[in-house]
Amino acid sequence: MINQHYLDMLSNKSVIRELSEYATARGKEIGYENVFDFSLGNPSVPTPEAFTLDSVRLLNEMEPVALHGYSPSLGIPEVKQDVADSLNRRFGMDYKAGHIFPAAGAAGAIAHALRAVTVPGDEVLVFAPFFPEYVPYINDTGARIKVVPARFEDFQINFEKAEEMLTENVAAVLINTPNNPSGVVYSDETLKQLADLLERKSAQYGHNIFLISDEPYREIAFDGKTVPYTAHYYPHTLTCYSFSKSLSIPGERIGYIAVNPACEHADDLVAMFGQISRGIGHNCPSALIMRAMADTVDLTSDLSVYETNMNLLYDKFKSLGFTVQRPGGTFYIFPKALEEDAVAFCKKALKYDLILVPADGFGAPGYFRIAYCIDTEKVERSLPVFERFVNEEYR
Amino acid sequence: MINQHYLDMLSNKSVIRELSEYATARGKEIGYENVFDFSLGNPSVPTPEAFTLDSVRLLNEMEPVALHGYSPSLGIPEVKQDVADSLNRRFGMDYKAGHIFPAAGAAGAIAHALRAVTVPGDEVLVFAPFFPEYVPYINDTGARIKVVPARFEDFQINFEKAEEMLTENVAAVLINTPNNPSGVVYSDETLKQLADLLERKSAQYGHNIFLISDEPYREIAFDGKTVPYTAHYYPHTLTCYSFSKSLSIPGERIGYIAVNPACEHADDLVAMFGQISRGIGHNCPSALIMRAMADTVDLTSDLSVYETNMNLLYDKFKSLGFTVQRPGGTFYIFPKALEEDAVAFCKKALKYDLILVPADGFGAPGYFRIAYCIDTEKVERSLPVFERFVNEEYR
Numbered sequence: 001m002i003n004q005h006y007l008d009m010l011s012n013k014s015v016i017r018e019l020s021e022y023a024t025a026r027g028k029e030i031g032y033e034n035v036f037d038f039s040l041g042n043p044s045v046p047t048p049e050a051f052t053l054d055s056v057r058l059l060n061e062m063e064p065v066a067l068h069g070y071s072p073s074l075g076i077p078e079v080k081q082d083v084a085d086s087l088n089r090r091f092g093m094d095y096k097a098g099h100i101f102p103a104a105g106a107a108g109a110i111a112h113a114l115r116a117v118t119v120p121g122d123e124v125l126v127f128a129p130f131f132p133e134y135v136p137y138i139n140d141t142g143a144r145i146k147v148v149p150a151r152f153e154d155f156q157i158n159f160e161k162a163e164e165m166l167t168e169n170v171a172a173v174l175i176n177t178p179n180n181p182s183g184v185v186y187s188d189e190t191l192k193q194l195a196d197l198l199e200r201k202s203a204q205y206g207h208n209i210f211l212i213s214d215e216p217y218r219e220i221a222f223d224g225k226t227v228p229y230t231a232h233y234y235p236h237t238l239t240c241y242s243f244s245k246s247l248s249i250p251g252e253r254i255g256y257i258a259v260n261p262a263c264e265h266a267d268d269l270v271a272m273f274g275q276i277s278r279g280i281g282h283n284c285p286s287a288l289i290m291r292a293m294a295d296t297v298d299l300t301s302d303l304s305v306y307e308t309n310m311n312l313l314y315d316k317f318k319s320l321g322f323t324v325q326r327p328g329g330t331f332y333i334f335p336k337a338l339e340e341d342a343v344a345f346c347k348k349a350l351k352y353d354l355i356l357v358p359a360d361g362f363g364a365p366g367y368f369r370i371a372y373c374i375d376t377e378k379v380e381r382s383l384p385v386f387e388r389f390v391n392e393e394y395r
Numbered sequence: 396m397i398n399q400h401y402l403d404m405l406s407n408k409s410v411i412r413e414l415s416e417y418a419t420a421r422g423k424e425i426g427y428e429n430v431f432d433f434s435l436g437n438p439s440v441p442t443p444e445a446f447t448l449d450s451v452r453l454l455n456e457m458e459p460v461a462l463h464g465y466s467p468s469l470g471i472p473e474v475k476q477d478v479a480d481s482l483n484r485r486f487g488m489d490y491k492a493g494h495i496f497p498a499a500g501a502a503g504a505i506a507h508a509l510r511a512v513t514v515p516g517d518e519v520l521v522f523a524p525f526f527p528e529y530v531p532y533i534n535d536t537g538a539r540i541k542v543v544p545a546r547f548e549d550f551q552i553n554f555e556k557a558e559e560m561l562t563e564n565v566a567a568v569l570i571n572t573p574n575n576p577s578g579v580v581y582s583d584e585t586l587k588q589l590a591d592l593l594e595r596k597s598a599q600y601g602h603n604i605f606l607i608s609d610e611p612y613r614e615i616a617f618d619g620k621t622v623p624y625t626a627h628y629y630p631h632t633l634t635c636y637s638f639s640k641s642l643s644i645p646g647e648r649i650g651y652i653a654v655n656p657a658c659e660h661a662d663d664l665v666a667m668f669g670q671i672s673r674g675i676g677h678n679c680p681s682a683l684i685m686r687a688m689a690d691t692v693d694l695t696s697d698l699s700v701y702e703t704n705m706n707l708l709y710d711k712f713k714s715l716g717f718t719v720q721r722p723g724g725t726f727y728i729f730p731k732a733l734e735e736d737a738v739a740f741c742k743k744a745l746k747y748d749l750i751l752v753p754a755d756g757f758g759a760p761g762y763f764r765i766a767y768c769i770d771t772e773k774v775e776r777s778l779p780v781f782e783r784f785v786n787e788e789y790r
Contacts, residue, residue, distance in 0.1 A: 140674025
């Protein structure tokens with residue numbers, strides 16, 4: 001007999017994936033260039049040339065048995081050292097190689113982090129709006145997701161509700177900054193207040209609450225700013241990173257967990273990630289990709305297109321009268337729909353071949369997400385279509 | 396608080412990994428060429444040149460955004476088609492692309508297969524001797540491993556015990572042929588008898604028992620023979636394969652699950668693997684590696700060294716009076732120790748810098764495993780050392 005839980009999940013597939021598949025199918029009918037596909041967070045800019053050249057160099061120069069051999073179960077030491085050095089240099093941390101665990105993107109990193117610091121029955125607190133994949137990430141460990149409602153005025157954290165909901169059986173708090181879907185960057189003040197809350201509640205309950213910080217958009221920051229590094233604010237922080245966005249290699253499945261050296265059980269935690277891998281059959285990302293990543297760890301793709309696109313869309317939405325926060329990073333923008341039911345709103349948009357994602361699954365009903373990791377030329381062409389859509393349907 | 400289960404696993408690490416680490420450390424003292432390291436199943440021959448050339452070609456010629464973009468959650472369709480075509484051509488099956496799910500090696504494949512066809516509390520039957528990593532693979536799903544004792548005369552299946560132990564709460568049977576650690580290939584007769592047992596018990600209990608067939612050594616077969624393809628014998632077979640051994644790329648973490656089209660719920664199962672990936676943060680192997688694998692799916696490294704090594708060791712062990720099966724494949728041989736306690740035996744061998752793995756963890760106490768995926772020159776040099784070891788310690 002097959003496992004009913006996973007069978008049931010089939011009828012509850014990712015809305016984003018379904019809209020993306022619709023967009024692809026529609027593209028076959030009318031030409032994909034005519035579909036304004038804002039559904040999927042798939043980077044639109046190429047990986048830095050150095051990543052390609054270094055991959056080729058490794059393949060041509062390194063002895064194949066050494067290049068493609070098993071990685072140690074906690075990752076290739078030189079790769080871990082390169083990641084630690086980069087984080088120390090850029091964020092003033094003091095990671096050693098042993099604090100870094102290479103993972104299959106942020107998804108793999110979060111899955112390992114959650115398993116290490118929760119047991120079935122525990123609760124994990126997340127703040128709306130949040131990436132809907134957090135639901136399977138958390139619930140499939142046996143823990144339960146608990147969603148703090150959004151602070152709609154700026155999409156920072158709703159601390160009044162958080163205070164109330166951070167009860168004794170919350171083992172970990174999972175945050176995402178810059179945020180998918182809102183594009184908002186948690187401020188210095190927000191992170192200080194969050195750390196204070198976690199310190200107080202940890203003391204009150206007599207056990208440390210872990211902070212799992214999901215940061216795949218850390219390098220996509222606008223207006224010349226840098227994103228505050230969350231692990232600076234709270235010792236028991238597990239930083240989950242992915243190179244999917246910064247190096248534009250989401251299909252290569254490469255990221256890491258960095259365990260704050262000040263974290264309780266820091267060394268044990270990394271060793272435990274290795275044990276968790278045994279059970280879920282993971283055992284490190286591709287060895288070739290790990291090495292090429294390490295050699296280009298401080299580089300990024302040319303990410304400026306995302307800021308250009310953001311500005312075009314933000315200005316248009318403001319001028320059309322939408323309620324919308326100006327994103328500080330990511331390649332998402334998150335306006336309020338022009339009717340209460342964002343699903344109905346996004347359905348109407350389909351008539352104009354605008355593929356928008358309603359945010360019910362993100363814990364912010366009434367809003368919708370736009371992923372603008374597409375060519376600027378297409379964003380420009382979409383602007384009059386948005387205008388026509390709004391005028392014809394809502395004026 | 397951290398998860399005690401994974402913390403406890405730290406004190407129960409893989410004996411193989413520990414011996415391998417000992418061998419590495421000892422190598423630093425006396426030169427690794429002087430350590431007869433038979434501990435780890437890490438292929439010793441290079442990947443086919445075509446794999447390297449094709450990887451380089453993909454990096455140089457394919458558009459980076461397309462090459463490194465997200466794969467569909469069930470894998471890249473052309474890659475799945477290439478794998479299906481290869482299996483159909485070689486083994487007379489009728490897989491479609493939709494029956495193939497790319498996975499992170501056999502480990503990832505087995506982890507997915509187990510989650511799809513068991514629920515917590517179910518039992519999974521394995522046959523001694525077995526790969527010790529089956530314990531975390533199975534137990535971490537919430538199911539329980541149940542070990543059928545070995546048939547020591549030939550390391551085929553002990554059907555008398557299997558008949559008795561295949562009770563109603565056994566959801567799946569996990570086999571491994573050619574077998575790690577014994578090197579034995581399950582015969583046509585064994586597979587027929589196994590299929591008959593599974594058919595009878597399935598009918599008796601009113602639910603199909605799934606056969607999970609772990610086949611990473613399928614291409615390493617000796618004496619010009621081919622390994623019987625297990626899915627031919629039983630419809631409800633999930634074939635778990637890895638390219639780690641055949642293409643000598645274990646660090647690249649690439650394999651697949653092939654669901655027999657005749658399998659109950661065949662299409663649902665593949666879709667369920669995609670859902671399982673969401674919870675464990677997996678989402679496909681590296682896109683680059685998947686494509687390079689697909690282009691070289693019918694190739695193998697030059698695997699002849701393993702047969703050469705096997706013959707040298709087998710002849711030596713026979714002449715020294717060991718009880719030992721002649722392997723039909725893999726790069727393992729599995730002799731009986733010369734004293735009851737194989738741990739003590741392997742400890743004595745360390746004095747001669749012979750790194751052998753005692754088989755208590757493989758469910759065959761009193762035996763030891765030799766992984767002869769090393770240079771033939773080193774195997775040749777080890778032969779007089781084995782002779783001296785036996786003569787000095789056991790004559």
